Amino acid sequence: MKTMNTQRGMTLTSFLAVLIVVAFGLYVGMKLFPMYQEYYSVRSAMKSLAKEPGVGNMEPARVQDLFFKRLYINYSENVKPANVKFDRIDGGWNMKVNYEVRRELIGNLDVVGKFDTNQELTRAGVD
Structure with missing residues (x-):
């Protein structure tokens, strides 16, 4: 007596469906990655600025100038001077950066x- 072998695996239709879902996920990821890369550049510039000697005693305009010089190196195009605010705290400044990025999807x-x-900028002295 012969036994029937059953085939297992994906059909062409299910393979195409999986391929479309994966391709869409990659497309969305390609749109989101530059936005988050820029955000991490902003965070890095702020942390670097917090380590600057005497930053707690500087005027906000000088601090903002140093911040944008660091961002220029990392190529940030969405953060504008109007997005940067400073609040006085004990021993320095609290720097706030609030911005929005909009990318076309489909x-x-x-x-x-x-x-x-x-980021708190409180470093007052020179090391």
Whole structure:
């Protein structure tokens, strides 16, 4: 007596469906990655600025100038001077950066990223 062998595996239709889902995920990832890369550049510039000797005693305009020089190196195009605010705290400044990034996704659908971060700048003396 012959036994029937059953085949197992994906059909062409299910393979194409999986391929479309993966491709869409990669496409969305390619749109989101630069936004988050820029955010980490902003965080890095703020942390670097917090280590600057005497930053707690500087005027906000000088601190902002140093911040944007660091961002220029990392090529940040979405953070503008209007997005940077300073509040006086004991021994220095609290720097807040709040900005929004909008990227076109498909047709008239956009991906919007809102980023809000702050850093205390209290280093007063020279090492």
